[in-house]
Amino acid sequence: MGIIVRDYHKDYKRWAWQINDNIGFAEDIKMFQLDAKDTSYVFGVIDEGYLIHGYFGKKLSGDDLTYLLRLEENPWVPKTNMRDMGTFMDQTAFEYPCHGTGDYREPCLMVMDGEGMTTCDLRYVSHKVYKGKPALEGLPATFANEDEAETLEITCTDKHTGLEAVLLYTVFNELNVITRSVRLKNTGKAPLNVKRVLSACVDFDNDGYDLITLNGSWARERVLERSKLHHGKQGIDSVRGESSHQNNPFMALVSHNADEDTGEAYGFNFVYSGNFFAQAEVTQNKCTRAVMGINHFDFNWLLEEGGEFTAPEVVMVYSDGGIGKMSRTFHDLYREHLIRGEYKDKRRPILINNWEATYFGFDADKLIDIAREASKLGIEMLVMDDGWFGHRDADNSSLGDWFVYEKKLKGGLKHLVDEVNKLGMKFGIWFEPEMISPDSELYKKHPDWAIQVRGRDMTMSREQYVLDYSNKEVRDCVYGMMKNVLDSANIEYIKWDMNRQLTEVGSTSLPKERQRELWHRYVLGVYDLMNRLTTDYPHILLENCSGGGARFDPGMLYYSPQIWCSDDTDAIERLKIQHGTSICYPASAMGAHVSDCPNHTVGRTTPFSTRGNVAMVGTFGYELDVTRIPQADRDAIPAQIAEFNKYNPIIRTGDQYRIGNVFEDNMWDAWIFVSKDKSEAVFTFVQVLGRPNYRSRRIRLKGLDPDACYKNSETGEMLSGSALMNAGIFVKLDGDFTSKVVHFVRQ
Numbered sequence: 001m002g003i004i005v006r007d008y009h010k011d012y013k014r015w016a017w018q019i020n021d022n023i024g025f026a027e028d029i030k031m032f033q034l035d036a037k038d039t040s041y042v043f044g045v046i047d048e049g050y051l052i053h054g055y056f057g058k059k060l061s062g063d064d065l066t067y068l069l070r071l072e073e074n075p076w077v078p079k080t081n082m083r084d085m086g087t088f089m090d091q092t093a094f095e096y097p098c099h100g101t102g103d104y105r106e107p108c109l110m111v112m113d114g115e116g117m118t119t120c121d122l123r124y125v126s127h128k129v130y131k132g133k134p135a136l137e138g139l140p141a142t143f144a145n146e147d148e149a150e151t152l153e154i155t156c157t158d159k160h161t162g163l164e165a166v167l168l169y170t171v172f173n174e175l176n177v178i179t180r181s182v183r184l185k186n187t188g189k190a191p192l193n194v195k196r197v198l199s200a201c202v203d204f205d206n207d208g209y210d211l212i213t214l215n216g217s218w219a220r221e222r223v224l225e226r227s228k229l230h231h232g233k234q235g236i237d238s239v240r241g242e243s244s245h246q247n248n249p250f251m252a253l254v255s256h257n258a259d260e261d262t263g264e265a266y267g268f269n270f271v272y273s274g275n276f277f278a279q280a281e282v283t284q285n286k287c288t289r290a291v292m293g294i295n296h297f298d299f300n301w302l303l304e305e306g307g308e309f310t311a312p313e314v315v316m317v318y319s320d321g322g323i324g325k326m327s328r329t330f331h332d333l334y335r336e337h338l339i340r341g342e343y344k345d346k347r348r349p350i351l352i353n354n355w356e357a358t359y360f361g362f363d364a365d366k367l368i369d370i371a372r373e374a375s376k377l378g379i380e381m382l383v384m385d386d387g388w389f390g391h392r393d394a395d396n397s398s399l400g401d402w403f404v405y406e407k408k409l410k411g412g413l414k415h416l417v418d419e420v421n422k423l424g425m426k427f428g429i430w431f432e433p434e435m436i437s438p439d440s441e442l443y444k445k446h447p448d449w450a451i452q453v454r455g456r457d458m459t460m461s462r463e464q465y466v467l468d469y470s471n472k473e474v475r476d477c478v479y480g481m482m483k484n485v486l487d488s489a490n491i492e493y494i495k496w497d498m499n500r501q502l503t504e505v506g507s508t509s510l511p512k513e514r515q516r517e518l519w520h521r522y523v524l525g526v527y528d529l530m531n532r533l534t535t536d537y538p539h540i541l542l543e544n545c546s547g548g549g550a551r552f553d554p555g556m557l558y559y560s561p562q563i564w565c566s567d568d569t570d571a572i573e574r575l576k577i578q579h580g581t582s583i584c585y586p587a588s589a590m591g592a593h594v595s596d597c598p599n600h601t602v603g604r605t606t607p608f609s610t611r612g613n614v615a616m617v618g619t620f621g622y623e624l625d626v627t628r629i630p631q632a633d634r635d636a637i638p639a640q641i642a643e644f645n646k647y648n649p650i651i652r653t654g655d656q657y658r659i660g661n662v663f664e665d666n667m668w669d670a671w672i673f674v675s676k677d678k679s680e681a682v683f684t685f686v687q688v689l690g691r692p693n694y695r696s697r698r699i700r701l702k703g704l705d706p707d708a709c710y711k712n713s714e715t716g717e718m719l720s721g722s723a724l725m726n727a728g729i730f731v732k733l734d735g736d737f738t739s740k741v742v743h744f745v746r747q
């Protein structure tokens with residue numbers, strides 16, 4: 001069989017623009033044009049029913065785009081082979097490629113039928129368009145109301161097995177964002193095994209891109225890496241059960257010339273907190289296939305007759321204004337359409353956390369001492385970290401025993417919280433709900449509740465095991481204990497930690513044919529519990545954490561408006577960590593604290609002011625024993641807090657422009673946050689190392705109104721936005737690790 005080449009121009013009638021003009025459809029030729037703010041995404045259905053990709057990029061205005069699907073002109077289908085189906089399958093740009101029919105690039109879908117066959121052949125059946133955006137059952141996802149977005153659902157089926165796949169595309173009216181996910185349903189008469197189901201694929205028609213990813217390890221998360229694409233497959237993933245310290249579920253393809261302010265950038269971010277897969281593949285024709293979704297490694301999902309499976313969402317952002325514009329689009333999307341709850345649009349309380357102050361060595365009196373001193377300085381909340389439950393004096397016991405350790409908290413939790421409240425402070429508490437220590441009452445009662453492979457040794461990590469969150473009984477039990485604690489005192493914040501990765505991934509409660517579902521069922525279980533928690537306690541501020549920033553992902557942001565960025569609190573290390581994090585996550589979500597020196601992770605001593613200036617680009621707080629730090633540092637806290645309060649509205653809600661890049665020049669970093677109306681801006685400069693001949697630098701600002709006049713808070717000088725952005729300002733600093741913040745106000 002060959003492919004029918006039609007003259008689409010001849011058949012072309014009119015685009016039928018549906019609803020708000022965001023999703024256009026040319027009925028006679030089944031071609032779709034999806035328009036987000038300044039972005040277009042085009043694809044169509046050819047006669048055989050395949051969904052062929054046409055275009056993704058800057059907005060196209062009202063042209064007849066049918067030529068994009070004239071296959072004989074497509075560079076990736078050699079003319080001579082137009083009637084060769086194999087060549088066609090392997091070289092055409094597909095919307096959602098399947099395994100088995102001749103496309104040898106990375107497929108999105110692979111399903112095994114009752115005969116053990118893995119060939120799948122999805123063809124278009126129907127589609128519908130509607131206003132708004134559907135929720136994804138049991139999963140986090142961006143949201144939008146009917147005036148903000150439109151959704152296209154395309155139903156395809158594999159006739160042979162009866163597998164139905166619904167491809168979901170949502171376009172945002174005011175943002176350059178298109179989201180994608182996939183819903184599978186077994187409408188056949190025999191069970192199917194889903195071996196892989198990715199959420200998005202984009203087949204680009206060239207390979208002229210650099211790949212940007214965010215990688216690292218514990219205490220150095222999300223360090224940006226950029227490399228030129230080359231033939232073959234390159235990408236990142238996680239097989240650890242969490243999105244991971246090592247690779248963030250984000251990748252961008254950017255034009256070779258792209259920098260912060262110019263060039264094209266395509267960002268892909270997965271709204272998921274478990275095993276993921278993100279890959280760019282340069283093909284034989286120098287085209288690029290980008291795919292993203294749940295990692296198929298060690299994955300299998302049994303789809304009984306009538307069974308459904310929803311794959312999590314991929315957010316796709318297009319920018320024609322460089323990497324910076326891509327980041328700002330992600331920030332706007334996540335602040336407005338992902339983060340929820342009472343604190344969504346609010347300044348977060350300035351907290352003091354006792355982890356680096358005391359580690360496990362605290363009692364109620366010590367915490368009250370810290371709170372008393374902190375309250376005098378303007379700190380608003382005490383967070384009691386790890387070590388308050390069971391009989392936990394070190395990290396080797398009690399996880400799962402969520403009741404108060406009376407030896408440490410004499411008088412009980414309520415007494416402590418009341419005392420802290422009397423000082424005018426809120427109280428927050430730490431949990432690690434997904435874990436179980438072998439030395440715990442919970443483990444004695446329910447050793448089978450740990451994730452395990454019966455008969456095998458269990459790998460210990462941080463002296464703990466992971467609970468089987470696929471089992472509702474386990475979740476109910478943990479939640480019951482948490483509720484007892486939360487209902488016993490006035491708790492206003494929770495830090496939800498997760499300190500190890502999964503091993504021996506098996507469940508004592510799942511049948512053998514569903515064991516490989518545990519990776520995903522575990523994540524769904526975590527989401528279920530977070531959902532219950534945030535629904536039952538809407539006033540509690542939830543902060544996620546995973547040994548620092550191992551689960552800094554959009555999935556977690558759906559439940560918690562902020563995430564602890566990293567256990568590395570050193571201001572200089574944080575430059576890289578926060579720079580990388582800002583590539584797709586907003587400052588409003590970055591947990592950042594001022595800690596003591598020498599820094600506990602790297603041993604570096606930095607000025608207190610620099611620690612404050614860097615932590616200010618986040619949720620802000622203190623992670624130190626305020627009763628023991630140098631008097632000068634203590635004295636500096638009230639002014640630091642006043643400065644944070646002054647600048648937080650701009651940093652939390654404004655536009656972020658990265659100016660410096662510690663990845664390229666380890667000598668300095670700088671950034672500016674500009675309010676949406678451009679009336680104010682906060683500029684921060686950090687000198688990493690002082691150098692001869694660099695006692696003054698000229699820095700060009702960004703994001704200001706060129707025609708407006710701004711007053712510099714440091715010098716009192718008035719300069720136009722144009723001068724500040726084109727000619728720049730002089731920044732003079734002496735010494736290593738020094739920094740300054742300058743406020744600009746439009747006159």
Ligand code: DGJ
Pocket residue numbers: 355385386430497499545546547548549564566567
């Ligand atoms: C890891 C977190 O990142 C730290 O902030 C702290 O909460 C410890 N866990 C406690 O065990």
